[in-house]
Amino acid sequence: MDTWPKRVDRPAASRTLRQGGLRDASAKIELMVSAGDELVNPVSGERIVFLQTAADTDGRLLEMDDFWTRPGHRTPEHIHPEMQERWEVIAGSVCFRIAGVERTAGPGEVVVAAAGVPHMAWNPGAEPVHLRIQMRPARRWERFIERLFRLARDGHTDERGMPDPTLMIELLPEFPREIASAPASGH
Numbered sequence: 001m002d003t004w005p006k007r008v009d010r011p012a013a014s015r016t017l018r019q020g021g022l023r024d025a026s027a028k029i030e031l032m033v034s035a036g037d038e039l040v041n042p043v044s045g046e047r048i049v050f051l052q053t054a055a056d057t058d059g060r061l062l063e064m065d066d067f068w069t070r071p072g073h074r075t076p077e078h079i080h081p082e083m084q085e086r087w088e089v090i091a092g093s094v095c096f097r098i099a100g101v102e103r104t105a106g107p108g109e110v111v112v113a114a115a116g117v118p119h120m121a122w123n124p125g126a127e128p129v130h131l132r133i134q135m136r137p138a139r140r141w142e143r144f145i146e147r148l149f150r151l152a153r154d155g156h157t158d159e160r161g162m163p164d165p166t167l168m169i170e171l172l173p174e175f176p177r178e179i180a181s182a183p184a185s186g187h
Contacts, residue, residue: 044152066133083177085134089111097121104124
């Protein structure tokens with residue numbers, strides 16, 4: 001039985017499967033996540049636990065705990081065209097670059113990137129990081145994460161867990177309201 005995603009707070013329940021996506025048959029099945037589900041990127045070690053999903057909030061909010069288990073974890077610079085991203089640092093230290101401005105945040109601090117603003121984040125230290133992330137509105141961000149982590153699980157990523165560029169060219173147009181490449185920043 002497929003254990004994707006993993007239920008962490010209640011017994012396993014049936015999963016709704018739907019078709020769609022990349023040409024690779026193994027990436028065509030998506031699972032609908034529920035609150036309490038966990039996804040793990042086996043390459044980067046990143047672990048996400050869904051607290052509130054789009055279905056729970058009528059699409060207004062996606063809330064999740066994100067655990068960066070490895071030093072140097074870094075998200076590439078990107079934009080959420082129609083979503084605000086809010087991070088609350090629960091544990092560890094995180095560096096952010098939002099609209100070209102860098103700052104470091106620690107436990108209890110909140111950082112926000114408005115929709116359409118280029119941003120990235122990384123773990124500057126050796127300790128793991130725990131973030132609580134909110135996406136407003138939720139859009140289809142859950143599905144994007146599922147697809148991204150499935151590519152890593154299926155061996156279609158580099159050593160950082162980022163998909164082969166050819167697959168990213170296919171993946172990004174499927175999520176135009178959720179994510180886009182950031183313009184070159186010169187950093």
